[in-house]
Amino acid sequence: MPRAVAGPEIERLIQLLGRLPGLGPRSARRAALALVKKKDLLLVPLAGAMTVAAERIVTCSVCGNVDTSDPCIICTDPTRDGRTIVVVEDVSDLWALERAAAINARYHVLGGTLSPLDGVGPEDLTIDQLVARCAGGDVSEVIIAVNATVDGQATAHVITDRLAGLPVKVSRLAHGVPVGGELDYLDEGTLSAAIRARTPF
Known part of the structure; x- marks a missing residue:
């Protein structure tokens, strides 16, 4: 088991960041280190923005946004x-x-x-x-x-x-070849969908 490299507060920050999509353990450590090193510039404003967001953000009862x-x-x-x-x-x-x-x-x-x-x-x-x-x-x-x-x-x-x-x-939505896409790089499913959804030229 890896040893802790910082106090429990920083370790907790790393663990929470690691739960975000796209952030693994290494990325979470790098992000936490960047926040801690630039405490006044990044960490404090981020903490304030997150507090405000937690208090004010709601789910729209009409559409779910x-x-x-x-x-x-x-x-x-x-x-x-x-x-x-x-x-x-x-x-x-x-x-x-x-x-x-x-x-x-x-x-x-x-x-x-x-x-x-x-x-x-x-x-x-x-x-x-x-x-x-x-x-x-x-x-x-x-x-x-x-x-x-x-x-x-x-x-x-x-x-x-x-x-x-x-x-x-x-x-x-239409499915098929993306704008700027080259046929050679597309998977078979995308090509099949593009053929089926063909339109007059």
């Missing part, structure tokens, strides 16, 4: 197309679409995907809330923007089935 207000800034934006809802797996997907400025619609965060192996069923996601939003009559299109995984596609099928009785158009 995280913000400092409920409903969130996207749900209350009058310039958004309220008739279109983009369904995503997680808040990170919502943020990615917003960064791309690809669409000026509203969102719905599922909170994951169906995964029988992990015991995640439809009742564990916000599918019922999505159906309720669409049943209100104000929504004309639902764009399913989940990942092209087995679990993602299974989730998309369940959502499509649940919305079948409503006057809502259901569409999904």
Whole structure:
């Protein structure tokens, strides 16, 4: 077992940083060391920002986004197309679409995907809330923007089935060759999807 190289407070900081996605034990130690070495410049402001975030950040009761207000800034934006809802797996997907400025619609965060192996069923996601939003009559299109995984596609099928009785158009993101992509570097699944989803030229 490796020996502790610092006091318990710093070791605790390393352990907590190591729980973040993308940070392993080594990266967590480097990050902790950078924070400690620049205590006034990094550590103290970060601690303050995290305290404020813990106190003020809430989950939007309408779409599932995280913000400092409920409903969130996207749900209350009058310039958004309220008739279109983009369904995503997680808040990170919502943020990615917003960064791309690809669409000026509203969102719905599922909170994951169906995964029988992990015991995640439809009742564990916000599918019922999505159906309720669409049943209100104000929504004309639902764009399913989940990942092209087995679990993602299974989730998309369940959502499509649940919305079948409503006057809502259901569409999904196109799959295939990315912009700037070279065919030689793409996997077989992506190439197959691109062929199936071909469009007139």
